[in-house]
Amino acid sequence: MPKQMSRHSTVLKSPRRQAGKPRPHSGEPTHGPLTAEELQLAVRNHSMPLEALRKDTTPPGLHYVLTHFDIPFIDTDHWHLQIGGAVQRSLELSFRALLRAPSITIPVTLECAGNGRSLLRPRPLSQPWVLEAVGTAVWTGVPLAYLLTQAGVEDDAVEVLFSGVDTGVQGGVRQQFARSLPIEEALRPDVVLAYRMNGAELPPQHGYPLRLVVPGWYGMASVKWLSSIKVLTRPYDGFQQAVAYRYQEDADDAGTPVTWMKVRSLMVPPGVPDFFSRSRILPPGPVLLTGRAWSGQGAVQRVDVGIDGKWAPAHLEHPPAPFAWCAWSMPWVADPGEHEVSCRATDASGAVQPLEPVWNYQGMGNNVVQRIKVTVGQ
Amino acid sequence: MPKQMSRHSTVLKSPRRQAGKPRPHSGEPTHGPLTAEELQLAVRNHSMPLEALRKDTTPPGLHYVLTHFDIPFIDTDHWHLQIGGAVQRSLELSFRALLRAPSITIPVTLECAGNGRSLLRPRPLSQPWVLEAVGTAVWTGVPLAYLLTQAGVEDDAVEVLFSGVDTGVQGGVRQQFARSLPIEEALRPDVVLAYRMNGAELPPQHGYPLRLVVPGWYGMASVKWLSSIKVLTRPYDGFQQAVAYRYQEDADDAGTPVTWMKVRSLMVPPGVPDFFSRSRILPPGPVLLTGRAWSGQGAVQRVDVGIDGKWAPAHLEHPPAPFAWCAWSMPWVADPGEHEVSCRATDASGAVQPLEPVWNYQGMGNNVVQRIKVTVGQ
Numbered sequence: 001m002p003k004q005m006s007r008h009s010t011v012l013k014s015p016r017r018q019a020g021k022p023r024p025h026s027g028e029p030t031h032g033p034l035t036a037e038e039l040q041l042a043v044r045n046h047s048m049p050l051e052a053l054r055k056d057t058t059p060p061g062l063h064y065v066l067t068h069f070d071i072p073f074i075d076t077d078h079w080h081l082q083i084g085g086a087v088q089r090s091l092e093l094s095f096r097a098l099l100r101a102p103s104i105t106i107p108v109t110l111e112c113a114g115n116g117r118s119l120l121r122p123r124p125l126s127q128p129w130v131l132e133a134v135g136t137a138v139w140t141g142v143p144l145a146y147l148l149t150q151a152g153v154e155d156d157a158v159e160v161l162f163s164g165v166d167t168g169v170q171g172g173v174r175q176q177f178a179r180s181l182p183i184e185e186a187l188r189p190d191v192v193l194a195y196r197m198n199g200a201e202l203p204p205q206h207g208y209p210l211r212l213v214v215p216g217w218y219g220m221a222s223v224k225w226l227s228s229i230k231v232l233t234r235p236y237d238g239f240q241q242a243v244a245y246r247y248q249e250d251a252d253d254a255g256t257p258v259t260w261m262k263v264r265s266l267m268v269p270p271g272v273p274d275f276f277s278r279s280r281i282l283p284p285g286p287v288l289l290t291g292r293a294w295s296g297q298g299a300v301q302r303v304d305v306g307i308d309g310k311w312a313p314a315h316l317e318h319p320p321a322p323f324a325w326c327a328w329s330m331p332w333v334a335d336p337g338e339h340e341v342s343c344r345a346t347d348a349s350g351a352v353q354p355l356e357p358v359w360n361y362q363g364m365g366n367n368v369v370q371r372i373k374v375t376v377g378q
Numbered sequence: 379m380p381k382q383m384s385r386h387s388t389v390l391k392s393p394r395r396q397a398g399k400p401r402p403h404s405g406e407p408t409h410g411p412l413t414a415e416e417l418q419l420a421v422r423n424h425s426m427p428l429e430a431l432r433k434d435t436t437p438p439g440l441h442y443v444l445t446h447f448d449i450p451f452i453d454t455d456h457w458h459l460q461i462g463g464a465v466q467r468s469l470e471l472s473f474r475a476l477l478r479a480p481s482i483t484i485p486v487t488l489e490c491a492g493n494g495r496s497l498l499r500p501r502p503l504s505q506p507w508v509l510e511a512v513g514t515a516v517w518t519g520v521p522l523a524y525l526l527t528q529a530g531v532e533d534d535a536v537e538v539l540f541s542g543v544d545t546g547v548q549g550g551v552r553q554q555f556a557r558s559l560p561i562e563e564a565l566r567p568d569v570v571l572a573y574r575m576n577g578a579e580l581p582p583q584h585g586y587p588l589r590l591v592v593p594g595w596y597g598m599a600s601v602k603w604l605s606s607i608k609v610l611t612r613p614y615d616g617f618q619q620a621v622a623y624r625y626q627e628d629a630d631d632a633g634t635p636v637t638w639m640k641v642r643s644l645m646v647p648p649g650v651p652d653f654f655s656r657s658r659i660l661p662p663g664p665v666l667l668t669g670r671a672w673s674g675q676g677a678v679q680r681v682d683v684g685i686d687g688k689w690a691p692a693h694l695e696h697p698p699a700p701f702a703w704c705a706w707s708m709p710w711v712a713d714p715g716e717h718e719v720s721c722r723a724t725d726a727s728g729a730v731q732p733l734e735p736v737w738n739y740q741g742m743g744n745n746v747v748q749r750i751k752v753t754v755g756q
Contacts, residue, residue, distance in 0.1 A: 025654065033411025037655050039420060039496060043508050044656075046424035049583070051448040061439030061581045062449075068653050070429040071440075118417060126654065130421050170653040200578075203439045205427070275446050275548040276403065276504065277415050278422075 022171040023251060024244040024362050029122035038118075038128040047115075047132040053268045053292050056136065056320065056327075057107065060197055063135030064219075065205045066112050066127060068177055068240075069168030072225050076209045081193075085161070085230035088152030095209050098142055098195060105140040106190055106215065107324040109294045113218035113245055113258045116357065116366030124363035131370050132266065136292075136325050137206075139213045141194035145187045148231070153183065159232040160186040162212050162223040173239045179223050180236035181214065190215050190323070193226065215323035216296035218261050218365070220245050248361035255361075261296035262367040263353060265303050265328065265345035269372050280374045284336050289314075291343055292325035298348030305330040306342040306369075314343070334376040342371045400549040401629060402622045402740050407500035416496075416506040425493075425510040431646045431670050434514065434698065434705075435485065438575055441513030442597075443583045444490050444505060446555055446618075447546030450603050454587045459571075463539070463608035466530030473587050476520055476573060483518040484568055484593065485702040487672045491596035491623055491636045494735065494744030502741035509748050510644065514670075514703050515584075517591045519572035523565045526609070531561065537610040538564040540590050540601040551617045557601050558614035559592065568593050568701070571604065593701035594674035596639050596743070598623050626739035633739075639674035640745040641731060643681050643706065643723035647750050658752045662714050667692075669721055670703035676726030683708040684720040684747070692721070712754040720749045 045066045052062045076095035084090040093101075112133035117124055119131070127133075148160070163178040185191065194213045195202060202208040207224030214221040220240065236242075241257070248255035268290050271282025293300040299322070304311040312330070319326035328343070346352040357368040423444045430440045454473035462468040471479075490511035495502055497509075505511075526538070541556040563569065572591045573580060580586040585602030592599040598618065614620075619635070626633035646668050649660025671678040677700070682689040690708070697704035706721070724730040735746040 034417060039412055039417075039506060040508055040656050041654070042417060042420035043423075043425045043496075043506070043510070044427050045421075047421045049422050049445065049449055051451075052582075054451055059581055059583070061441075061443070061583055063439075065439070067427065069651050070647075071427055073429075073432055118421075128417060128421070130418055132421070168650040168653060169659055174650075174659075203437055204430075205437070205439055269448075272546040272552075273447050275546060276419070278418050281547055281552075 022173045022239060022243050024171055024246070025125045027125045028251070029120070029124045029361065031122045034128060035125065038125065041127045045127055047129060048135050050132050050266060050269050053266055054290070057138055057198055058135035060137070060200070060203050060206060063137055063206070064112055064133040066133070066219065067166070067205060068170060069166045071205050072165050073204055074165065074209055074225060079209060081210060081226060082228040083147060083151050084228070086154040086157045086233050087231050088154065091147065091151050098193070098210065101142040102146060103140055104143055104192060105138060106192060107136060107138045107321045108213055108215045109134065109136040109323060109325045110219045110222060111261050111264070111294070113220055113364045116368055117363035119357050119368060120359050120363050120366060124361060126363060134266070137197050138199065139192055139194040140196035140199070141192040141210070141213070143189060144191045144193055144212070145189055147193065148186060153231055154233070156233045157183045157231045159183060159235055161230045161232055161236050162226060163228045164223050164225040165227045166225050170239060171243055175239050177223065177240060178236070178238050179221055179240050180232065181221065185214065216260055218258055220258070244362070245364065246362060247364055250361050253361065258364045261294065262365050263293070263295035263297065263300065263345045263347040263351045264367040265291055265293035265343040265353065266370055267291035267341065267343045267372060270341065270374060280372060282334060282374060282376055284334050284376050284378070286331060286333050289330045289332050289341060291328055293328055293345040294323070294325040295345065295347035295351065296323065297351055300326050301346050301348050303328040303343055303345045306344065307332060308339055311344065334374070336376050336378050339374045339376060340371050341374055342369050344369045400551045400617060400621050402549055402624070403503045405503045406629070407498070407502045407739065409500045412506060413503065416503065419505045423505055425507060426513050428510050428644060428647050431644055432668070435516055435576055436513035438515070438578070438581050438584065441515055441584070442488070442490055442511040444511070444597065445544070445583060446548060447544045449583050450543050451582055452543065452587055452603060457587060459588060459604060460606040461525060461529050462606070464532040464535045464611050465609050466532065469525065469529050476571070476588065479520040480524060481518055482521055482570060483516060484570060485514060485516045485699045486591055486593045487512065487514040487701060487703045488597045488600060489639050489642070491598055491742045494746055495741030497735050497746060498737050498741050498744060502739060504741060512644070515575050516577065517570055517572040518574035519570040519588070519591070521567060522569045522571055522590070523567055525571065526564060531609055532611070534611045535561045535609045537561060537613055539608040539610050539614050540604060541606045541608070542601050542603040543605045544603050548617060549621055553617050555601065555618060556614070556616050557599060557618050558610065559599065563592065594638055596636055598636065622740070623742065624740060625742055628739050631739065636742045639672065640743050641671070641673035641675065641678065641723045641725040641729045642745040643669055643671035643721040643731065644748055645669035645719065645721045645750060648719065648752060658750060660712060660752060660754055662712050662754050662756070664709060664711050667708045667710050667719060669706055671706055671723040672701070672703040673723065673725035673729065674701065675729055678704050678723050679726050681706040681721055681723045684722065685710060686717055689722065712752070714754050714756050717752045717754060718749050719752055720747050722747045
């Protein structure tokens with residue numbers, strides 16, 4: 001757990017950014033209506049329908065997806081992974097060679113760092129997630145550390161850079177999507193170069209043929225459609241590292257990097273929905289409220305369930321892996337009328353979900369508690 | 379091809395609806411900003427990222443999905459398909475029994491009837507699709523006619539009703555999702571009870587374990603999560619038939635039913651995107667514009683490509699099946715500057731995509747031409 005990512009890290013003071021640098025978003029945060037651009041992103045990328053919280057493992061088409069540029073459709077006959085930079089032996093691996101390397105299989109919960117963004121006021125202009133940009137998959141692939149060790153990391157290495165083949169423009173900057181990890185993170189035994197998701201070939205939108213999976217970190221770290229891995233002796237300062245994915249107070253704040261997932265819980269909405277409002281209708285009587293909770297900053301230690309603002313601890317199950325979500329449940333006897341049900345997780349670092357959104361300039365890491373309106377019939 | 383579904387059918391005059399009946403939507407069409415409810419639907423359901431037009435067959439997680447209520451997660455050990463009503467022998471089939479029945483495999487393009495809704499002014503309040511609520515899958519299953527013939531359809535049958543297990547509230551009406559087909563449509567040899575999609579088990583969101591697929595019709599006809607099939611001697615007048623999915627002029631217009639897909643073409647956006655605006659950037663020089671076109675009302679006969687408003691016919695390929703989309707292509711020499719590229723299909727019925735959206739009260743069947751802003755660099 002990195003020291004700098006305490007639960008109070010969201011809006012840390014930091015040095016001022018120089019004027020004229022690229023901006024992460026295409027306009028200042030707004031109190032205005034949702035724009036056509038945000039709607040286009042919302043219908044294109046998708047979050048996880050909350051009823052999929054019933055499943056330990058999220059089916060691929062229900063797992064959240066965020067694609068910055070276009071989804072590449074890659075032919076593995078013409079694809080190689082390059083491993084180079086500050087290493088003793090550069091490697092170039094075909095897809096077949098990767099399949100022959102030792103592999104691990106690991107369940108991991110991934111969440112978009114921008115989850116909850118649309119609930120912020122003013123609203124940062126980017127992908128307008130509500131609450132459910134999350135999913136848990138079982139990833140199979142080669143431990144990154146195995147290949148880095150094969151290549152032989154030089155002593156002065158500080159970071160490892162991962163580049164995808166996906167290209168486009170963001171914040172006025174033409175770029176190939178690329179992000180780095182500190183060398184000590186890259187050498188963790190559970191960081192994986194994944195070529196299978198839930199036992200099947202990676203779907204195109206999840207990074208076929210090869211993606212990084214960094215358990216515990218927000219999703220942007222798990223670079224998709226990998227083409228090269230480069231060991232660096234200086235920190236990477238590309239767009240997705242130095243401009244995007246930062247906790248900033250305002251446009252001029254250099255901010256702090258977005259890294260580990262904050263603690264969050266979500267509930268399967270009880271009863272049945274109204275199609276348009278998604279408000280819930282259920283009969284009176286006993287109902288078992290269920291959901292999932294996760295954190296990248298420490299094991300989930302408790303989940304409290306709130307019924308009309310009164311909180312009580314739920315039953316919590318052990319997660320299947322350190323960075324996979326854990327199931328929780330809470331019996332409730334629903335009596336007729338209007339209710340608000342909610343859930344709130346606490347992790348081993350002491351972090352607890354806030355009752356109100358915590359604002360920052362890019363709309364990152366908003367782990368506010370979920371609130372569900374429920375109408376219990378007579 | 380049913381006579382009533384000519385290309386002029388969108389806003390046919392029809393008898394006035396009685397007052398006090400359920401309404402399809404949760405409010406009158408609006409010129410106002412996108413609502414929180416529409417955003418919630420947009421991040422929950424998803425359309426097909428346009429770059430997936432490159433693929434003959436849409437990978438399951440990229441195929442459009444609209445779920446009215448919640449996705450049910452069904453255990454086939456406790457699931458049966460009931461076939462009854464006006465038949466000589468009611469049937470009850472286990473999933474295993476269905477797998478033993480004769481099967482066909484067929485590529486089908488499915489499009490949501492509400493595709494294009496968010497582009498209408500005023501905007502009907504429902505799922506706010508932009509342009510890409512479509513997908514093509516290869517479906518495998520039992521021909522419906524085979525099972526109906528086994529059951530023995532009575533002579534006075536007029537429709538067949540399909541009920542899913544998904545339940546909820548829409549327009550104030552508690553319901554199980556259910557739709558009917560005219561008996562002559564239900565007996566078509568290509569209407570299939572599908573249990574496989576692209577060679578794999580149906581994903582939960584596409585109707586596991588069994589769904590109807592009605593080639594040529596908008597997606598609402600292809601009822602998911604089937605639990606019962608009932609042969610009717612009177613037309614079905616349930617919510618999704620008599621209230622929703624109708625071409626109406628206003629709330630009091632009984633309207634005409636939404637049935638066959640209108641002609642539409644879409645283009646793979648050329649070049650690379652800007653993350654937020656999705657506008658396109660490409661270098662000057664030759665580029666091959668490509669896309670797909672389809673219609674439920676007759677074979678696609680031509681696709682015209684518009685460059686800054688000047689139209690010329692594209693090369694058109696044969697579709698792999700009568701109701702699967704066909705590929706088209708058009709070479710273009712892009713010169714520096716701002717351009718608008720678009721495409722427009724015509725089908726064998728003479729129907730052609732409108733240059734401006736054609737409004738109706740529920741926002742159904744808006745097959746307006748797609749227009750893409752392109753910046754060609756120096």
